[in-house]
Amino acid sequence: MRILALAKRILQQLVRDKRTMALLIFAPILVLTMLHLVFNGDNYLPKIGFVEFPEAVTEQMDLSEVEIKTYEKGEIAKEELNARKIDAYLVFDQNSPSIILEGSDPSVNSAVIKWLQTKLTPMQGIAGGEEIDIHYLHGSSEMSSFDYFGPVLLGFFVFFFVFIIAGVSFIRERTTGTLERLLSTPIRKWEIVIGYVLGFGLFTMVQSTIIAWYAIYVLGMLMEGAFWHVLVIILFLAFTALTLGILISSFAQNELQMIQFIPIVVIPQIFFSGLFHLETISEWVS
Amino acid sequence: MYIVETCVSVQDVSKVFGEQKVLNKISLEIVNGEIFGLLGPSGAGKSTLVKQLAGLDNPTIGDNYVFQQKMPDLNLMKRIGYMAQADGLYEELSARENLEFFAKLYGLRGKRQFERIKEVMEVVALSDHVHKLVSNYSGGMKRRLSLAIALLHEPEMLILDEPTVGIDPVLRKSIWEAFYQLNKQGTTILVTTHVMDEAEKCDRLGLLRDGSLIAVGTPEELKGKSGSVSLEEVFLAYGGV
Numbered sequence: 001m002r003i004l005a006l007a008k009r010i011l012q013q014l015v016r017d018k019r020t021m022a023l024l025i026f027a028p029i030l031v032l033t034m035l036h037l038v039f040n041g042d043n044y045l046p047k048i049g050f051v052e053f054p055e056a057v058t059e060q061m062d063l064s065e066v067e068i069k070t071y072e073k074g075e076i077a078k079e080e081l082n083a084r085k086i087d088a089y090l091v092f093d094q095n096s097p098s099i100i101l102e103g104s105d106p107s108v109n110s111a112v113i114k115w116l117q118t119k120l121t122p123m124q125g126i127a128g129g130e131e132i133d134i135h136y137l138h139g140s141s142e143m144s145s146f147d148y149f150g151p152v153l154l155g156f157f158v159f160f161f162v163f164i165i166a167g168v169s170f171i172r173e174r175t176t177g178t179l180e181r182l183l184s185t186p187i188r189k190w191e192i193v194i195g196y197v198l199g200f201g202l203f204t205m206v207q208s209t210i211i212a213w214y215a216i217y218v219l220g221m222l223m224e225g226a227f228w229h230v231l232v233i234i235l236f237l238a239f240t241a242l243t244l245g246i247l248i249s250s251f252a253q254n255e256l257q258m259i260q261f262i263p264i265v266v267i268p269q270i271f272f273s274g275l276f277h278l279e280t281i282s283e284w285v286s
Numbered sequence: 287m288y289i290v291e292t293c294v295s296v297q298d299v300s301k302v303f304g305e306q307k308v309l310n311k312i313s314l315e316i317v318n319g320e321i322f323g324l325l326g327p328s329g330a331g332k333s334t335l336v337k338q339l340a341g342l343d344n345p346t347i348g349d350n351y352v353f354q355q356k357m358p359d360l361n362l363m364k365r366i367g368y369m370a371q372a373d374g375l376y377e378e379l380s381a382r383e384n385l386e387f388f389a390k391l392y393g394l395r396g397k398r399q400f401e402r403i404k405e406v407m408e409v410v411a412l413s414d415h416v417h418k419l420v421s422n423y424s425g426g427m428k429r430r431l432s433l434a435i436a437l438l439h440e441p442e443m444l445i446l447d448e449p450t451v452g453i454d455p456v457l458r459k460s461i462w463e464a465f466y467q468l469n470k471q472g473t474t475i476l477v478t479t480h481v482m483d484e485a486e487k488c489d490r491l492g493l494l495r496d497g498s499l500i501a502v503g504t505p506e507e508l509k510g511k512s513g514s515v516s517l518e519e520v521f522l523a524y525g526g527v
């Protein structure tokens with residue numbers, strides 16, 4: 001009987017708390033929908049450039065499941081590769097084909113290589129029977145999953161923690177009455193926001209420098225370009241998280257409710273973080 | 287005849303939260319240099335009214351004037367010291383750090399800041415606990431620190447929302463002595479309370495009930511008019527109608 005009474009009370013409380021209700025139902029729906037959109041999208045079609053390819057060969061090839069562009073010169077193909085207009089290009093040099101991959105995304109790499117193996121290798125008898133040389137523009141075949149997931153997680157952690165801490169401390173400010181006291185002083189509202197951005201900005205600068213430094217120099221995460229570029233990007237990310245945290249905190253009454261916003265505000269960011277191919281996202285979204 | 291200057295003028299103010307009418311056509315004048323008490327049971331709307339006078343909220347209808355100027359106004363807020371019902375202290379910081387933070391917001395710096403902090407902590411008898419973390423303070427100490435912060439910038443008017451809640455009678459007496467002291471130096475004090483014996487200490491009183499101001503006058507006037515001997519009876523006499 002007591003158990004039933006307790007269960008009933010819990011249900012009543014849940015029904016009263018509209019936010020929790022909405023969250024329990026809406027958040028899983030949202031996350032599942034995004035998973036569906038990303039993973040049930042079309043298969044990725046690699047975009048491959050052919051450079052000075054003998055027509056005799058191309059005519060015999062199965063060109064479904066791939067987007068082909070032809071180039072007269074290798075340099076143009078390389079430029080387009082650099083600009084990520086194509087994923088790879090094939091060069092047919094003295095009967096021995098070689099392929100140059102853009103290389104920074106393992107899933108694209110494997111899509112290209114898979115296409116090569118299934119569509120091109122059967123014809124190698126004609127092409128001369130040699131193995132295909134594989135080159136990488138960026139990265140290499142040794143680029144590990146960590147190199148791929150690492151930068152995303154790096155950004156994500158910074159975003160996540162700044163969001164939570166900023167949001168919670170702003171809520172504290174409200175619930176303990178310090179915000180009211182602040183507002184009764186001559187300080188302006190925008191000064192409060194800027195003060196927050198500054199305070200947390202400094203904190204984040206230290207935090208993200210340590211994390212980025214550790215990931216790149218201790219864990220050996222692949223980095224191309226300068227370290228300070230990484231920091232600048234992370235800082236912008238932190239500012240976004242900070243201001244978003246403050247904004248969202250005004251919709252929450254206490255710390256717990258702030259946490260409740262994570263599934264709808266923070267987790268969806270993962271899908272736009274570059275971890276997944278938005279090119280394969282379901283048609284209607286794009 | 288002497289001219290009394292009004293310090294606060296509440297003109298036909300009403301406040302509505304959603305469907306609930308919290309303040310109902312309040313008109314009230316507080317003159318310079320008096321201790322005015324806003325007396326009423328919990329939920330009467332005292333905090334709602336004083337928050338507007340401190341510039342934290344706006345009336346739904348009507349206007350509030352402080353120092354003859356319309357509230358809210360950032361320049362007026364510099365001349366007001368507000369102590370809310372909640373303590374509004376940063377628990378992770380020490381008393382000194384709290385004081386320094388708010389002193390800076392009021393533009394107090396350097397030697398002046400140091401002196402003011404020393405003075406206000408003496409007023410509230412916390413000089414020995416300046417370096418303690420606020421989280422280690424007792425309820426009464428927090429209340430007094432909150433008062434000290436409101437005094438930092440030497441405001442011309444003090445708005446105190448239930449300043450002595452949770453404070454023992456001895457300390458309450460010493461805090462009231464501090465109020466009298468400040469008052470003697472010319473500070474106008476607006477204090478809310480739901481405790482009758484505290485109301486007796488005010489120069490004039492406003493009785494607030496369910497958002498309506500049911501009577502205004504000195505404690506003696508109020509008692510005389512309704513033929514009561516205590517303020518409790520006054521309240522019953524007016525509230526019963």
Ligand SMILES: Nc1ncnc2c1ncn2[C@@H]1O[C@H](COP(=O)(O)OP(=O)(O)O)[C@@H](O)[C@H]1O
Nearest residue numbers: 303306308326327328329330331332333334335
């Ligand atoms: N922000 C608000 N939103 C809705 N209702 C409020 C708000 N602030 C106060 N109230 C309501 O106004 C009434 C008066 O509150 P308050 O002014 O705090 O009373 P008092 O300080 O006299 O105890 C209460 O019923 C309270 O629930």
Ligand SMILES: [Mg+2]
Nearest residue numbers: 332333334371
């Ligand atoms: Mg109150």
